[in-house]
Amino acid sequence: MxxxxxxxxxxxxxxxxxxxxxxxxxxxxxxxxxxxxxxxxxxxMPELRTPAPETPAEQAATAQALMDHMTRTAPRSPAWFISLPEAREPWANVFWRDPGAGGRGFRQAVLDPRSGEPVAARGTRGGEFxxxxxxxxxxxxxxxxxxxxxxxxxxxxxxxxxxxxxxxxxxxxxxxxxxxxxxxxxxxxxxxxxxxALPYHLMITYTGLVTLMFMTMPWGGEAAYRGDRAAFNTEVFGTARPARPAGVPAPLVPVGPLLEQASRHWNGGTAGRIQVQNPGDANSTIQLTRSDSERLSFNPQIMVFSGATGALLSTAGDDSRPAAETRGVMYGLHVGRFxxxxxxxxxxxxxxxxxxxxxxxxxxxxxxxxxxxxxxxxxxxxxxxxxxxxxxxxxxxxxxxxxxxxxxxxxxxxxxxxxxxxxxxxxxxxxxxxxxxxxxxxxxxxxxxxxxxxxxxxxxxxxxxxxxxxxxxxxxxxxxxxxxxxxxxxxxxxxxxxxxxxxxxxHRPGAAPRAKPGAGPGSRPGAKPDRASQPARHGEPVAAE
Structure with a gap:
């Protein structure tokens, strides 16, 4: 020091x-x-050229086509995750759990938003990497x-x-x-x-730490909830615990009316993601999450419906607690999707x-x-x-x-x-x-x-x-x-x-710039030398080639 x-x-x-x-x-x-x-x-992925749906009717038709595809493709999967198309990302990404798949047990596909069928796009991670x-x-x-x-x-x-x-x-x-x-x-x-961009540098660095705070500083939540992460997520973020399957077959209700109800609840907001738990079961749930691009806060607004009856089971994120909302705003500032x-x-x-x-x-x-x-x-x-x-x-x-x-x-x-x-x-x-x-x-x-x-x-x-x-x-x-x-x-x-x-x-190292006539430190009595030519002060970098 x-x-x-x-x-x-x-x-x-x-x-x-x-x-x-x-x-x-x-x-x-x-x-x-x-x-x-x-x-x-x-x-x-130059093969993807389909425009994103714009009207509420088109969005509902797209969501239903994606749900129908998943019903045909993964009827026995315990969970589906569907990212709905948006203006900047006019295609649908779907993920589903498959116990028979390798790695983490997930499969994925890119679907056409109009037909709900897979697109023959080249394999790439794209910007996700x-x-x-x-x-x-x-x-x-x-x-x-x-x-x-x-x-x-x-x-x-x-x-x-x-x-x-x-x-x-x-x-x-x-x-x-x-x-x-x-x-x-x-x-x-x-x-x-x-x-x-000093304010940006401070913001992006600090909020980057906030996005990983539950990993780097988990002790408060671990102590308060005794290691029950599901209970923590339910109380802080409103994330519903996944229900156990009843073992009784029941088809999923149409998703269009659920999207319309969610839009009214969010004052015109639109869903960005659909998550289905236990599809085809009497205890199935359909969770709609509002699009991230519509809000500054990354604290999700969620509505959970019964997949068998369409009844509203719970809502979350509409009136978040101050700590959770503060973290959500910082997270939203960091990713900048709003x-x-x-x-x-x-x-x-x-x-x-x-x-x-x-x-x-x-x-x-x-x-x-x-x-x-x-x-x-x-x-x-x-x-x-x-x-x-x-x-x-x-x-x-x-x-x-x-x-x-x-x-x-x-x-x-x-x-x-x-x-x-x-x-x-x-x-x-x-x-x-x-x-x-x-x-x-x-x-x-x-x-x-x-x-x-x-x-x-x-x-x-x-x-x-x-x-x-x-x-x-x-x-x-x-x-x-x-x-x-x-x-x-x-x-x-x-x-x-x-x-x-x-x-x-x-660039030629050591080639000092030629001084102008009469511009040197001794050109006139009392003239101060250029700061760049002075010896560096203690702790200041040397101003030399």
Missing amino acids: KEGFRQSMAWLHTWSGLLVGWVLFAVFLTGTAAYLKPEISAWM FYRFHFQLHYMNVPVARWIVSFCAMFMLVAIVSGIVTHKRIFADFFTFRPGKGHRSWLDGHAVAAVL GGPLLRALFLLSGLAGTAMVATGCVLWAVKTRQQAAKRGRVGFGVRLVEHLNVAAIAGLPVAMATMFWANRLLPLDLPARDEWEIHGFFIAWGLCLLHPLLRRGRRAWVEQFAAGALLFGLLPLLNALTTTTHLGVTLPAGDWGRAGFDLGLLAIGLALAAIARIVAR
């Missing part, structure tokens, strides 16, 4: 950010991509992975708060960017990225600013430490390791993401476990980016990986045109702005990465 409060906070800011910086970068970037989860999934990866990683035990991400998020919160304390001129520095000055330019970029296009765009830009903040922070430490080590005449293994991981994490992750999109278009449609092989391609590409700096060190590794990412992203619209019929030549005239916008966004990312590669390639 350093002497003085601000110096101690500077030390805490540096190390709390550095130790988990690469995980935080991946979490921020994939979490930002998760704001476009429906759009990514639509692009990665990025959403899941940003809080539970991959290839790992899920609880362990969520603990790791929670731990890193705690460090992130510490880094943000200590950074605010450390940089007493943080808001003034927001309006100061000095290009071409090496480390000082990185420091300016770090400050701008941090302050540009917002319209403008708010989602602001969240997306803020997420990119957070990603840049983490990346520039990792680079700052490496540049400053190498400068100090070079003065001592020896650059240690730790500095070289951080530089290596910076290249692989910051420049390599975009390459991995683009590779996954390429795999989506190039893998055979009938390949077994095709969705898993897309993800394998993601990690294979990322692994190669980890090995690449061993062969091409320093600036060359940065330039080549950024250039590879630019090429992969920039050519994706062309690959899409060569392999599907949902390319820009079709989607733009048809007004399919979701897919067209995604193609254009891929092209924009490619151009941005190409610009970064060009800037890094043209």
Whole structure:
């Protein structure tokens, strides 16, 4: 630790950010991509082109078609889970428990909202992979992975708060960017990225911890309910306990009148999910959950009906307790599903600013430490390791993401476990980016990986045109702005990465900017030297190339 409060906070800011910086970068970037989860999934499943139902009558007909399909497909399943189509996700996802299935005992299918029949869409996780990866990683035990991400998020919160304390001129520095000055330019970029969306950074980090609070801080609920999680969920969230099957056959009532009743109860709100317990049994229940996109709070509004008679059994979420509603609002702020296009765009830009903040922070430490080590005449293994991981994490992750999109278009449609092989391609590409700096060190590794990412992203619209019929030549005239916008966004990312590669390639370390005549510190009596040329204060990064 350093002497003085601000110096101690500077030390805490540096190390709390550095130790988990690469995980935080991946979490921020994939979490930002998760704001476009429906759009990514639509692009990665070009076979899905059916518009979502709009009128209440169409919605009721769609829900009934989906229920009829499940009755034919999984009549003996103990539970069905149906996600109804919406404007951004105009298809239906269905899951059902199947004791004969492997893994966790679930099966799933993508259904056409008009006919209720399965769609012959290519196997892919789509945007769901990025959403899941940003809080539970991959290839790992899920609880362990969520603990790791929670731990890193705690460090992130510490880094943000200590950074605010450390940089007493943080808001003034927001309006100061000095290009071409090496480390000082990185420091300016770090400050701008941090302050540009500081409220968002605080909100997204803290609410991210709240989403996993029952895992990281379970002791209160465990003590109060003596380990009975079902009783806890029933009292706090209104989730009904599943009834035991009666063993008496009874067909399910039509779901349309139940949807109409729920809409009246929610003052015009619509159901987003249907859950059926014990279908075909006298003790069956149909649970309707209001769409997440209609409310800020993620605390669900639920209505439970008897599946055999249609009688209303219970409601929940209409008048939630303050603690549950507070948690629901924080959860809703984190996932951002309540917002319209403008708010989602602001969240997306803020997420990119957070990603840049983490990346520039990792680079700052490496540049400053190498400068100090070079003065001592020896650059240690730790500095070289951080530089290596910076290249692989910051420049390599975009390459991995683009590779996954390429795999989506190039893998055979009938390949077994095709969705898993897309993800394998993601990690294979990322692994190669980890090995690449061993062969091409320093600036060359940065330039080549950024250039590879630019090429992969920039050519994706062309690959899409060569392999599907949902390319820009079709989607733009048809007004399919979701897919067209995604193609254009891929092209924009490619151009941005190409610009970064060009800037890094043209940078010449140690080439100080030429001073203007008469502009030096000694040009006039009493003139103050430029702050960037002064020796760094105690605890402040060195402003040097």
